[in-house]
Amino acid sequence: MAEIDTGDTAWVIVSTALVMLMTPGLAFFYGGLVRRKNVLSIMMQCFMLLAVISIQWVLFGYSLAFGPDHGGVIGDFSWAGLRGVGAEPNADYAPTIPHQLFMVFQMMFAVLTPALIVGAFAERMKFGAFLLFSVLWATVVYDPMAHWVWGMGGWLRDLGALDFAGGTVVHINAGMAALAAALVIGRRKGYPDTSPPHNLPFVILGAALLWFGWFGFNAGSALGANGLSVSALVATQLGAATAAVAWAVMEWGKGRHATALGTISGAVAGLVAITPAAGFVTPVGAMAIGALSGPGCYFCVVVMKRRLGYDDSLDAFGVHGVGGTLGALLTGLWATTTVNAAGADGLLHGNAGLLLRQLVALAVCAAYSFIVSYGLLKLVDGLVGLRVGEDKESIGLDLTQHSESAYTLIG
Amino acid sequence: MKYIVAIIQPDRLDEVIAALEEEEINLMTVSDVMGRGRQKGVAEVYRSHVEKGGLLHKLKVEVAVSNNNVWQAVDAIARGARTGNIGDGKIFVLDLMECLRIRTGETGVSALA
Numbered sequence: 001m002a003e004i005d006t007g008d009t010a011w012v013i014v015s016t017a018l019v020m021l022m023t024p025g026l027a028f029f030y031g032g033l034v035r036r037k038n039v040l041s042i043m044m045q046c047f048m049l050l051a052v053i054s055i056q057w058v059l060f061g062y063s064l065a066f067g068p069d070h071g072g073v074i075g076d077f078s079w080a081g082l083r084g085v086g087a088e089p090n091a092d093y094a095p096t097i098p099h100q101l102f103m104v105f106q107m108m109f110a111v112l113t114p115a116l117i118v119g120a121f122a123e124r125m126k127f128g129a130f131l132l133f134s135v136l137w138a139t140v141v142y143d144p145m146a147h148w149v150w151g152m153g154g155w156l157r158d159l160g161a162l163d164f165a166g167g168t169v170v171h172i173n174a175g176m177a178a179l180a181a182a183l184v185i186g187r188r189k190g191y192p193d194t195s196p197p198h199n200l201p202f203v204i205l206g207a208a209l210l211w212f213g214w215f216g217f218n219a220g221s222a223l224g225a226n227g228l229s230v231s232a233l234v235a236t237q238l239g240a241a242t243a244a245v246a247w248a249v250m251e252w253g254k255g256r257h258a259t260a261l262g263t264i265s266g267a268v269a270g271l272v273a274i275t276p277a278a279g280f281v282t283p284v285g286a287m288a289i290g291a292l293s294g295p296g297c298y299f300c301v302v303v304m305k306r307r308l309g310y311d312d313s314l315d316a317f318g319v320h321g322v323g324g325t326l327g328a329l330l331t332g333l334w335a336t337t338t339v340n341a342a343g344a345d346g347l348l349h350g351n352a353g354l355l356l357r358q359l360v361a362l363a364v365c366a367a368y369s370f371i372v373s374y375g376l377l378k379l380v381d382g383l384v385g386l387r388v389g390e391d392k393e394s395i396g397l398d399l400t401q402h403s404e405s406a407y408t409l410i411g
Numbered sequence: 412m413k414y415i416v417a418i419i420q421p422d423r424l425d426e427v428i429a430a431l432e433e434e435e436i437n438l439m440t441v442s443d444v445m446g447r448g449r450q451k452g453v454a455e456v457y458r459s460h461v462e463k464g465g466l467l468h469k470l471k472v473e474v475a476v477s478n479n480n481v482w483q484a485v486d487a488i489a490r491g492a493r494t495g496n497i498g499d500g501k502i503f504v505l506d507l508m509e510c511l512r513i514r515t516g517e518t519g520v521s522a523l524a
Contacts, residue, residue, distance in 0.1 A: 395422045
């Protein structure tokens, strides 16, 4: 019988709470970026996912993702309602902590991932359509992909691609779905001449909460309180720090001012990119990944989005899709077994095979997410209509979808 | 010279600005205000947020024009602001006694545009 370790258990409990805070953090990050008439709709969507996906996860989501394998593709319903998922550790996933703790830690990832997509269709989607899409997406896209990458018997897990904390399942997955959403729902009225972010201090508060929570996301993914979790913690800090500096330098170098929004966008891009690498790279490797992912995301958010004309309103694809992709590839360069014996050596440590496996995992997940998300969005559009009417978009989603307004003038 | 004060629905501002620009009227001041009309704010919960005392959120658009431009400006604001629903707002036209451009000290009509 596997033995519960109290230190490991304590750390993963704390990490679960840290990752939980990322979804409200995202609510502030995205909420500050939209116009004042839509801030509550964004926060409502994030909080509603925190509630709805928690229920979905316990009822059947966890079982589909981590339950007994069928063909490397999907789990089954034998753990539905958490049957058999209790205090006893699961030796396959996390031998030193209660199985139920592993389940709830993973729940927070399942909540955060669909919340990331919100940034692509902000300010124009019907609340009901959003809910329907999100629950379908969690079930048909997130749960299978989590199984491929993390589930026992999952085919990508067996392939040997490295993804420490969810660069593929969380960030590439959400990023590609975001691109599909931006394309299916179309541009906001008036885009690109829409108003600037209505509350930048909210955005910065949100980024701060994300950065804070990310220590749980990455260092918690070691599933223990040990040298590996500390290594991931250090890599996380350095990935964020170097990407933040890199983004600010890019802005400054272009003859413009270094902006607060740019700097924190860089930090988030670095956090995304370091996610798959966190437990496999040295501190210097982490800084290299941060230094490359900042400018990479900068290019996609500032240059490419404008040229191609899609309205990924809050850059869910530009930061999470692109940052996740860069992170997966750069892991294939800088990964080293000196940090984590269970990992693999990357190209810079003399092994080209890993980069190839990273590329396969990345391409398959990106394609699956984009195609199925696109189909789901079309389906929901046909069933209930994705987009609010033009008049409602003008008035704002806070009033038209929730009968509330964030800011009052008197009283 | 006249001073035009228009109370409009918040979501019609873009259309009002566009209509004024068509008449080449670019000078304006816009502020957030609260108010109510004959319905005492009860009829339009859907389009606007009811605050204390049945007051609704509106925008106040203020435009100073020469006597020759008064009706172009009024028509433009009405055209941009009209939806046909209750709560579209009102336009008031006031006599304007004087106007002084602070930077140059110009006064009268030449200080307007």
